Amino acid sequence: MDTQDLKDKMMKLWKTTFHDSDEYISLIFDNYFNTEYLEYYEENGKLISALLGVPYFFGNGKQNIKGLYLCGLATLEEYRHRGIMDNLMRKINTKAYTDGVHITFLVPASDILRKYYFGKGYSNSMYTVEDRYTDIHDFNNDYQSILSKEDERIIALKTRYYESLFVDKLEINNSEIVKETIEYIKRYEESGFKFFSLIHSGKDIAITFQENAISGGDILVCRTPDNKITGVAFITFDERKRIIIPKLYHDDNCSYFRLLDATKKKYPESSMSVKCYPEETDRRILWSKVYGAANPDGGMLGGSYGVAERIYDVNRHAKPYGMSRILNYREILKILTEWRKDCKFSILVKDVEEEGNYLKCDADSGITNFETIPASEIDKWRHNSRYTILKKQDLTEILFRKKDSNNLIMDALGIPRLTLNMSLLLD
Numbered sequence: 001m002d003t004q005d006l007k008d009k010m011m012k013l014w015k016t017t018f019h020d021s022d023e024y025i026s027l028i029f030d031n032y033f034n035t036e037y038l039e040y041y042e043e044n045g046k047l048i049s050a051l052l053g054v055p056y057f058f059g060n061g062k063q064n065i066k067g068l069y070l071c072g073l074a075t076l077e078e079y080r081h082r083g084i085m086d087n088l089m090r091k092i093n094t095k096a097y098t099d100g101v102h103i104t105f106l107v108p109a110s111d112i113l114r115k116y117y118f119g120k121g122y123s124n125s126m127y128t129v130e131d132r133y134t135d136i137h138d139f140n141n142d143y144q145s146i147l148s149k150e151d152e153r154i155i156a157l158k159t160r161y162y163e164s165l166f167v168d169k170l171e172i173n174n175s176e177i178v179k180e181t182i183e184y185i186k187r188y189e190e191s192g193f194k195f196f197s198l199i200h201s202g203k204d205i206a207i208t209f210q211e212n213a214i215s216g217g218d219i220l221v222c223r224t225p226d227n228k229i230t231g232v233a234f235i236t237f238d239e240r241k242r243i244i245i246p247k248l249y250h251d252d253n254c255s256y257f258r259l260l261d262a263t264k265k266k267y268p269e270s271s272m273s274v275k276c277y278p279e280e281t282d283r284r285i286l287w288s289k290v291y292g293a294a295n296p297d298g299g300m301l302g303g304s305y306g307v308a309e310r311i312y313d314v315n316r317h318a319k320p321y322g323m324s325r326i327l328n329y330r331e332i333l334k335i336l337t338e339w340r341k342d343c344k345f346s347i348l349v350k351d352v353e354e355e356g357n358y359l360k361c362d363a364d365s366g367i368t369n370f371e372t373i374p375a376s377e378i379d380k381w382r383h384n385s386r387y388t389i390l391k392k393q394d395l396t397e398i399l400f401r402k403k404d405s406n407n408l409i410m411d412a413l414g415i416p417r418l419t420l421n422m423s424l425l426l427d
Contacts, residue, residue, distance in 0.1 A: 007033050017074035024214050028426055031207055039088040049075035049084045055093055058196040058420055062333050066167040068096045070106040071139050071426055097327040105324035124321035125400035126420050133272040143257040162254045167262035168340035171217040172209045184229040188249050195279045195419035208424045220262055222255045231255035243272040247423045277421040278318045278403040318402055322422055324397050333361050334368045336418050341366035348389045388413055
């Protein structure tokens with residue numbers, strides 16, 4: 001079929017499967033429909049199944065991981081459970097690998113789909129945490145509480161700065177303001193992080209503005225008196241009309257709490273959920289006190305009582321968001337080792353390049369050495385205590401593990417966590 005016919009049929013399949021608005025579907029296909037990164041299956045001129053790939057980079061300011069976001073994975077209901085989508089995913093991954101893509105990733109819409117994609121070689125790789133607030137929460141008090149730890153002179157300076165900031169709604173029809181806001185977000189994302197974060201192009205950011213408007217949300221921009229942008233908050237709503245902030249860019253705590261306070265005042269009767277990466281928060285609060293006999297050296301001590309505190313750490317309650325599948329293990333391990341020059345590990349990974357073969361990787365002080373080991377020779381390596389033998393998906397889960405398991409895996413295998421964070425996707 002010709003390109004326009006394929007586009008029209010894929011849009012119709014998307015509508016039938018996901019029931020999104022025509023405006024939203026047009027936004028996606030008008031901007032991201034590209035025959036280079038899509039796969040489909042048809043029978044007798046009828047489009048049965050299809051998926052769309054959108055290229056993205058994850059960056060930390062020095063290195064980039066090339067990814068392909070898979071979205072719109074759809075099969076007509078009466079044709080499911082025939083392995084059609086499995087075949088399309090194999091094809092897109094083969095093409096992506098040939099084109100130098102390091103990973104493909106996606107965002108499951110349900111736990112059932114998460115299990116399905118796990119069976120296709122995908123593992124939980126990106127996580128989010130939520131800070132939840134009631135409809136009576138006072139963000140000005142939060143900021144004052146933070147300031148209370150400073151000396152009086154600093155408190156006075158920061159209070160004046162906080163009060164001087166103002167927040168406006170972004171008018172997406174104002175091209176000058178939109179351009180300025182896009183440049184702020186681009187600078188923010190490209191400035192460098194201690195982790196790998198999804199990097200949006202200017203086009204991607206402009207599309208997120210439109211997508212947010214289609215969904216009935218707002219975008220608030222925080223500025224200084226001389227009109228310099230210091231923060232941007234994306235505001236959406238769930239089915240219960242609760243405020244959801246999927247992403248909040250901010251230069252400092254003043255801008256962060258100013259944006260939250262402005263959001264609360266704009267929607268005073270709504271509770272709020274602010275999402276962020278696990279690396280962006282170290283929020284810990286006292287959950288409860290536990291009273292009982294205690295021994296400083298461990299165990300119970302008769303006749304002696306102490307008080308322990310149960311601490312709620314939001315990172316321990318991070319939720320899986322995106323899933324990924326590594327296509328090029330050599331490049332991913334090389335990027336990891338160059339990023340974390342302190343790591344040292346030796347592993348054998350099964351079936352990475354050719355079925356039955358193993359990839360041997362020795363990493364030390366930022367240098368990675370690779371060697372392909374034939375399956376016929378693997379037995380002699382099984383007894384080498386220096387090497388840990390892993391399956392491909394096991395290594396993916398180890399690399400992209402949750403933040404709170406980092407020390408355990410590092411102590412056992414010496415493999416650091418490769419953090420991938422993402423937000424503002426067409427999910």
